[in-house]
Ligand SMILES: O=C(COP(=O)(O)O)NO
Ligand SMILES: [Ca+2]
Ligand code: NA
């Protein structure tokens with residue numbers, strides 16, 4: 001069933017498990033997410049970035065909403081990295097049940113102002129809101145945040161921010177970053193910071209940049225002709241620890257992108273004569289489903305629907 005993000009994430013924080021929020025751009029990615037979550041009896045969030053909305057629009061949103069409504073498990077449709085009040089409201093008009101307003105690149109006061117506006121409008125329509133405080137490293141959808149400007153979330157500021165905005169859940173910067181290159185080897189996750197923020201707050205916390213970039217996938221990607229440098233993602237054990245301390249939503253995009261590309265590349269490599277789209281979109285879906293299943297188990301969402 002299609003539900004709001006709050007209905008999925010409040011139980012997750014209370015139950016000390018995480019719910020993955022996977023980005024989608026088409027039918028097969030959406031099927032890999034929702035069908036696999038159904039098989040594992042897990043709640044799940046499907047998110048679309050502004051780029052995905054540009055790419056698939058209402059057509060794609062309708063595929064997600066319809067599949068979510070028919071699903072036996074709770075599913076929310078979430079706007080990932082909404083960059084403005086207008087963007088958040090447009091997503092709500094499209095039927096999204098959860099929206100992120102990402103104003104974390106503004107100063108503290110401006111971030112509060114922007115977020116508060118969205119919270120008031122979204123709550124008037126019964127829609128949940130995610131906000132962000134702190135800056136991840138890596139490339140944020142619309143802001144290039146290089147290492148020196150990247151700053152982690154201050155716990156005292158987080159308490160004030162939540163009180164002044166009324167946001168339903170909060171994305172915090174704790175050492176993760178977007179993309180396939182999250183640092184030299186295993187990225188440093190500031191567990192003390194997560195645990196401090198969790199001890200001072202009660203709303204679900206969100207970890208962005210949480211793809212694992214598993215070696216098995218990057219090896220297969222290279223073997224099938226893909227080119228990728230020294231890629232590294234967040235370790236499973238860092239996620240299993242983080243969800244014990246307030247992290248309830250875990251954003252994953254890169255892993256599904258890599259998995260889909262492995263499926264397609266392997267299909268073309270193994271049969272150059274193939275030109276039935278189902279023969280390469282199907283394998284892409286299968287590899288993505290393996291990644292979805294792994295993440296649901298690591299985060300403890302399996303069996304929680
Ligand atoms: O935070 C993410 C995705 O992060 P990854 O690049 O680690 O999948 N989307 O908002
Ligand atoms: Ca941001
Ligand atoms: Na998000």
Ligand SMILES: [Zn+2]
Pocket residue numbers: 081178208209251
């Ligand atoms: Zn993100």
